[in-house]
Amino acid sequence: MYTLKKEERLCNKKLIDKLFHNGSSFLCYPFKASWMFADAAQPFPVQVLFSVSKKRFKRAVDRNRIKRISREAYRLNKQACLYDRLNSAEKKITISIAYIGKELPEYQFSEKKMVKLLKQLCAEAAV
């Protein structure tokens, strides 16, 4: 399934604070992922958050563009790379994906790196 509804996005302020304080993180240039295991209460196996720093990209147009490209790359690949393996392991996680590159990305490049990141995440979570 290629959906990305509100229940699949990370919207809770407390969870976000908790994630950045307690979560473990790794780098997969140009992305940086922070993740942790979540409660069983959430309806989807993953809650995700995309961020772009205002310091690197001053214009809102650029930040929106990067977030949209990252989101599309995640949306189209999450089922194959992440959901199936998490469901079979019966684990649930929250994750934030930050863009730390310095230039506007191309879609194909982002998709390639996103797949790599999701696979690395599975390995980290030891699924």
Added chain:
RNA sequence: UAUGCAGAACGUUCUAUCGCUGUCCACCAAUAUGGUGGGCGGAGGAAAGUCCGGGCAACACAGAGCAUCCUGCUUCCUAACGGGAAGGCGCCGGCAGCCGGCGACAGCAAGUGCCACAGAAAAUAAACCGUCCGGCAGUAAUGACGGAUAAGGGUGAAAACGUGAGGUAAGAGCUCACGGCUUUUCCGGGCGACCGGGAUUGCGGUAAACCUCAGGAGUUGAAAAACCAAAUAGGUCCCGGAAGUGAGGCUGCUCGUUUCCGUAUUGUCCGUCACCGUGCGGAUGGUCGCCGGGAUGGGUAGGUUGCUUGAACCUGUUGGCAACAACAGGGCCAGAUCAAUGAUAGAAGCCGCCCGCCUUCCGGCGGACGGUACAAAACCCGGCUUACAGGUUUGCAGCUGCA
């Protein structure tokens, strides 16, 4: 025609696949509500900067003064404005008129301060060169000394109003004529800024220097504000149990009572300070303390409202030089909240450049390559400012007279 400057309106479109968000409808399960399918809507001229002005909301608020900040030609428009329109004045386009552009454009004749460098001197005037007079020295040229002088020289952004004449030893608004600005005042025109004329007073600049005058300003800002409200902890109230002791009773159990302690709480009485008591000290009585359950109000996460029907927009008529106003008709056009309005692929349009063909030229057709900007709503309006690929369009870069 091209180029530049200023203004106005515009500022990409279509298809496929996969999504996001709001809303409506149908069906399914149904307590809330959830699921599936379909229809319709979904960024801008600046949404930006957050520089002004309002609406709205909460809090504050007797009146006056001072301080601080803002504004500063006039009249009008407007909900309001530091915005706009029409005018006045000054400067610029050699000069005058038209025309166009620019102007924080109240007051330096209320007071105080400042005026770099250069220059003798930058504001109670002043004597560097020069000019003139006097006596002295010298044959003379001239020299030093004492005095008069702001006309000339040179310096500067600016040199004590400009030009001419009189006047004088030489000079000086010292006097006069004409002219410029200015004070007070009169006459005429204009709603007014101001303009024209007469009399009168004077003559460095600077207020984006302090300041003076006039007018204005309560603070905060949708993370405002109102409402609903899970879990956990704690507050209050109610109920039950537990601890010690005594009596009845074989025990369970039932009934009565409460030693000591306390930064706890409350009542009454007494004392104390000059008085008062809600202060302080003492005496005495009641309640509470540990555990469980229930109720309740405050309130957090979260949610709803605020939240998009509006000083709005479009079309037309009328009034007005215009800004704008009035009236009539029309439709409803984003509402997200760690923040949607997209991603990918293809095609078209527009522009530039190159190649080929056609054409007297303007240009037309086909193909390749490149470009397609600036920029993302965050409560809502009115402005201002700044950014901008590309075309469209209006005005100006001037006209007349004099030199």
